Amino acid sequence: MKTFFTGCLTALCFSGLAQSKQDTTKKLNEVIIRPYFSDQPLLRSTGSIGLVDQAFLDKQPSGSFVSAMNTISGVRMEERSPGSYRLSIRGSLLRSPFGVRNVKIYFDDFPLTDAGGNTYFNALDVSAAQSLQVLKGPHGNIFGANSGGVILIQPQGTIPDSTALGLKLEGGSYGTFRENLTLNKQFNKYSFSFTQAYQRSDGYRDHSGMNRKYFQTFHKWDYAKNAALKALVFYSDLHYNTPGGLNESQYLLNPKLSRPAAGALKSAIEQNAGIYSKTLYGGISHDWQINEKLKHVVAVFSSYTDFKNPFITNYEKRKEFTLGLRSYVEYQQQKTDLNWKFNLGLESMQTATDFNNYANNSGVQGALAVSDKLKAASNFAFAHFSADLFSKWLFELSASANLYEYGYENIAPVAIPKRTNSFDIQLMPRAALSYLVDTNFSLRASVSKGYSPPTLTEVRASDNVINVDLQPEYGWNYETGLKYQMLNNRLFIDVTGFYYNLKSAIVRRLNDGGSEYFINAGGTKQWGLETTLALWVIPANTSHFIRGLQFHNAYTLSQFKFDKYLDKTADYSGNRLTGVPKTTLVSSADLQLPKGFYAFLQHNFTSRIPLNDANTTYAKQYHLLQAKIGWRNLRIGKTPVEVFAGADNILNANYSLGNDLNALGGRYFNAAAKRNFYGGLAVRLNKI
Template identity: 65%
Template sequence: MRIFLTFSIAFGLTFTVSTLLAQKSKTDTATHLQEVIIRPYFSPVSLQRATGSVGIADTTVLDKQPSTSLVSTLNTLSGVRMEERSPGSYRLSIRGSLLRSPFGVRNVKIYFDDFPLTDAGGNSYLNALDVSGTTALQVLKGPQSSIFGANSGGVVLVQPTGSTGFGQPGQPGSTLAQFSAEGGSYGTFRESAFLNQQYRRYRFNITQAYQRSDGYREHSAMDRKYLQTFQQFDYATNASLKALLFYSDLHYNTPGGLTAAQFTANPQASRPSTPATRSAIEQRAGIYSKTFYAGLSNNWAISEHFRHVLSVYGSYTDFKNPFITNYEHRMETTLGLRSYLEYALQTTNARWKVNAGLESMTTGTGFNNYDNNFGTPAAVQATDKLHADASFGFLQLTADLYDKLLIELSASLNLYGYDYKSTAPVAIARKTVAFDTQLMPRAAVSYLISNAFSLRASASKGYSPPTLAEVRASNNVINTSLQPEYGWSYETGFRLQTMDGRFFADLNGFHYQLRDAIVRRLDQADREYFINAGGTSQWGLETGMSYQLLPLRGQGIVRGFLLRNAYTLSRFRFGDYVSGNNDYSGNALTGVPRTVVVSSAELQLPHAVYVFFQHNYTSSIPLNDANSVYARKYHLLQARIGWKNLRIGTTTLELFAGGDNLLNQTYSLGNDLNAVGNRYFNAAAKRNFYGGLAVKFRK
């Protein structure tokens, strides 16, 4: 630990000294780090002036990471942690909140372009997406309930392949086609293809992907078929229409958690049988999920000052989960819309914008649980229908004064409730649960002291009601006493970018006081349920740095050398938290490593050859609320080498090869928190390799 803290400090000092030297020398004016333009809160703004803490993963990051998942990509961002219990089984948290996530995504809102991927029931099927359908991600850290509705963790904005990006103009061109294929350890194979066509005012993109893996552990195979299309039609000089559709057919086996002894003896093993339960293999435990999603959005510039955006969307998911103790089948249908009106005014020394709108959606879910008879549904255990409605109206004022001071004031009024009825094992007539209407404000400011240095601060309130999967968890009990979690977050930070663009640093400190935190529990039959656990106190520090140590150039053996570093310090504690006879007050927050350091180096060589190295240090992780069991710290080292821009006429070829976990660490990337029977551990793959090629054709 001490070594890596020393490394991080030394890395920062190296940046500082090198920056001072660079400011004195202007001999090299080759291409440097490009200014990043983002659009987190309606208005395009440079990252340097953003009022909040924003993590960016664009193609420069995605292209250097394994394309089989977004895990390693998102884990390059400070304050963000994505876990993988087995191929296809992911969990995502922002600033440490994994308490609610047995799998998937909770208390984080996800948008796919203009369309919410998170349904009214609070679930987000992020694992339905394929990496090939994504060209960039923006992660807004901390609660963003003011204009994005109920969330207590943050928001992820996903840019689909073929879209124009976050406030960026579309690229001219007629035809672009790409095909890629790669294979690797543990039977991994992946191929993807896309076609992008530009016809004057109409742009069309279609993306296809297939992926499969045998997995590192027993009973951890996965496969996914994916198809996506994004289309945009500028049907008038002041109006455009775009459509997004995707279909995902995902299956993965779930090997189950192991005890510490089992994990040490054979980390590749799946969960064995006991005198009371069958094994994961015998029960054919796994996930079968088919999702269809469609959205249509119209953008109309009514006049010089007014703009209106209207988005409608819908989705259907057929979800099956044979588990050790039951077989769950649920069908989910979502319909929704998001609309806002923008007024913009520019005066001599100021730009003003007002955005007012609403988002409303409804999700109906049919829960059906059966006995699991060796992977086949048998006798009915429970049958319920739940219906969730989530709506909010929002208002935001943005003032940009003298191109120096940026002020954002926003608020939303949130309405959330659900109803339910049961037919088995006992019939229950329809009942309704409505939560109190919540006002969620946010105030944020950034000030550009110079072109190289900016300060920022914000205060925001977060709010996240229980999801339908938490209200009606796998214990088949509808828990109407479960309440939303909420709290205030305060943060401040600065950004520094040198005038030559070679060095960028982002530092952010925050304090989040969360109330009525929702925590996962397991009963003696290994079925989950959720409770409110009092509050948490979350102090954190996040830094991100990049330095073009050697600027890009066209001569020499070394053509460029880029360093990146992300540091996360999380001092997250339970507040007053008593469960039965146990007092967990003051304990470290379950599932949160105190320290994470991710560092990378990218070397550019002649003939468009590149070499990339990345190291991830993650400190020990408490696995239960009592803090009596910890996952050990680990070091992950990955590398990739590639040869780009091999040209045959108008066709460009890239060859690449890489390796992950090169130090051959035995570790668990996705732990089962508060696990019954001490089955906490889900082993990640040992040392593994991959290689492939990508072919681009442009006309």
């Protein structure tokens, strides 16, 4: 089964480790990716890349990306309460009190990360994505400022799909309900897709309910043999309550509690603490194959977010508007022993944000306290060269020149005219190669520079002070690895070792009132090992009782420590990096049975996690077990129906998925749901 992902940035051709049903002796299809403009087999890629396709997303709980993303070695995704994402790739969650920092995310041809460095990943419903490709380690060479990595998301509907109309309904524990409608249609040279989703939950903890309304449409018009237009629009209306962190005694006594009142500070329930976020995003791209050697791609995009956050201490409102452009040209030469490509392009965007903070009168906006206007400009030019020699050596050399600045203007309580803070131009190179030893074995190595300026929400954090002293973090990443496949591609092994020396690391701090601010720490030294294994124990077939059995394993070892880190009078040099488990191990088994029956089982082990920079408090290690069973070939009349049921946290573990790091008063813990269940059905019509 092959699917094809076309597009200038996020092109991914992913057939998966699946075998032809017609010929059980036939080799499994090879995985093809396109992370750096050029199509290449995953076996020959020069970097460490994690993949999550539609089939794998379907096996995971559909209410969140967390479970699927955490199956990728080197990636940790958390959810403090339903809807509240945090994400890190190979490193620190210290910059992510909520949301995504130091990671660049693209949605098809369009940057989802704004010029201010923020990404509303939680605005997307799971049904919006058809696959995800994670480029681990800094990739500023063609994607601009990032010190952690890049995620390339393929929107629903971009891969040709035989399903014309689909409906999925799901319900579960804690008042969970999901509904998802998809429509795909092809009219000769024009195709479109429409995705609509609604999700709501009461949440496991007190005051942790959420709901999301989501609409997305994708269009493609191949108006000429050598040219195509694409358009993407989505709208997300997300609300979730924020129950707040608990100290250890509260967490152990009753993990369902929301943050109680403390002294003069009211409780999360009294202040109706939560997030209200409405986002409208749109983009148009044009792909023109001028001749067999020369191509031009241009994309324009824009977004608007209306953000409200009644918090314990204040009520914040933000209005954010982004406008940007990305364009490049590509020239290629193909010869018998040497194929090479050269790309030259630029990306430019601006994000204007109005910050307004009011008194929070039990969830009602009070008097204005502080008002500021900030505007970030992110601009970079990039060049990329790749050469494939004798179909064995693959060389890649690329770099970008990055210019970042922000302007700020104080409106209240005292009006101060606009000022600008500019950072020096940063050159971010990457050099990489891979060598195909034989048809089943490859070696690779790369060196790259990471760079990530402070985001607007770090420059102007919840302490309402514009911190012009906050500097970008940067560092060099060195990595090497190998990939091996055998048994007619039934077995795939990927091993990566890396060292990342990050300087001026941005870390989160809390003042005496509980408001956050950010500082530059001395840096980090990050040694890591990541392994991925995929094995078809029994390949797909149509003749045996077990129609297919696949095993998957992802292991992460993170030896991450602070380097020369002084905070006032405390010396944290040599301490473990806060928020990062030393070891994670995620294993799964996918069983296919006759008549469309299937079973999926997944286990996640996460070692203990340091919760403060002093390393005096740790979250305990935990084991998570989840399972899903279903039947795909049920029919109601002539309508094909899939029914399924699943369970999460089967071992009933008591754990915190999303700790508040360096929390004031020891309020580190945000308890995750105990054992819970879900079930539902999906209807697919191939013709309408």
